[in-house]
Amino acid sequence: MSNTQPGLVGRFQSTIDRLWLQIRIVLALSETEFVLRAEKGSFGVWGVLFEPLALMMTLLALRILIRLKSTDLLNPVVWLICGVALLYMFRKIGIKALTGVSKRQKFFFYRRIRPLDTLLAxxxxxxxxxGSVLVLVFLSVSFWNWQIKLDNPALVLVDFLLTIALGLGVGISALVIGHRIPIVKTLTKFGINxxxxxxxxxxxxTxxxxGPIRPFVTWNPLLHSVELLRHGINLAYPIPGISLQYLFVCSSLSCGxxxxFYFFNEALLLSDD
Structure with missing residues (x-):
């Protein structure tokens, strides 16, 4: 009994050490890519944030121009950034995964770095x-109006994390299937996108x-993510047909x-040209 317990403790400690090592690898890869992005741009770190901000301003101008009907329950800038930030993040995580592995092939020389690590980074x-763009715009609007309104921070955080998981799961699936069936890459980039x-x-x-039109759009879990974020900021914002449980199930299934798919096809990704 005394010999068994130290053995279990040792294996548990070894598992924790390996997990912590992989976390540090992902963090290091993330910092490396962020620095490279900032160095490539003319405005450094602010240049990295400029792309989603520019997109948000373009869509805001379009919305004002054609006078799209929305809601008075949220500031129009906050209402719009909720959709832009989550959609753009989902697209970046999911679509970028299709080409992210081959661009980082040189990292796989190190045995500890796997394709999944680069995707997580x-x-x-x-x-x-x-997340920074979302917080920056939200705080800017709040200080402009001298009112900070965030009714359910827990829902906002959970919704944001589930959206990351959804994009990552879809990206990994599309990456692996796209290697097996190349047409999937084209469909994902242009059609599904x-x-x-x-x-x-x-x-x-929403x-x-x-009512009869809602089922044609509520199949999209990203719609649930966007509307739940708006609802988390103002609980008076109505969300008919929107469900946190549906978003959770979709995120869990996509990641699962x-x-x-990844673990059964890791060798294929490592041999990618």
Whole structure:
């Protein structure tokens, strides 16, 4: 008994050490890529944040120009950034995974660095960038109006984390399947990408849609993510047909299948030219 317990403790400690090592590898890869992005741009770190900010301002101008119907329950800038930040983060994590492995092939010379580590590092960078943009815009608008309104911070945080998991799961699945069936890469980049754009709730609030039309867009878990974020900021914001449970199930399934596909096909990704 006394010999068994130290053995179990040793194996547990060894597992913790390996897990901590992989976490440090992902953090190091994330910092390396972030620095490289900042060095490539003309404005450094601010240049990394400029892309999603520029997109948000363009869409805001478009929304004002065509006078899209939305809601008075949220500031229009905050309402829009909720959709832009989450959609853009999802697209960056999911779509970028299709080419992210081959661009980092040189890292795989080190035995401890695996393709999954580079994908997790990219997801961490996108989460940092778009989370920073979301917080920056929200605080700017709040100070401009002299009112900070955030009714359910826990829902906002959980929703943000589930969106990251959703994008990562979809990205890994598309990456692996795309290596087996190349046409999937094209469909993901051009077809599914645009379909998700128009059903993600950037240009409309779900409750403003007629009841019979809602099922045509509520299949998209990203719509649930966007609307839940808006609801977390103001609980008076109505979200008919939107469910946190649905988003959780979709995120869990996408990550589960993505990791399953990955571990059965890791050798294929390592041999990518």
């Amino acid at each position: 990219s997801a961490l960078i996108e989460a940092r960038i778009h 645009r379909l998700v754009l128009w059903t993600s709730g950037i240009f409309y609030a 409750y403003t849609l007629p 299948f993505g990791l399953l």
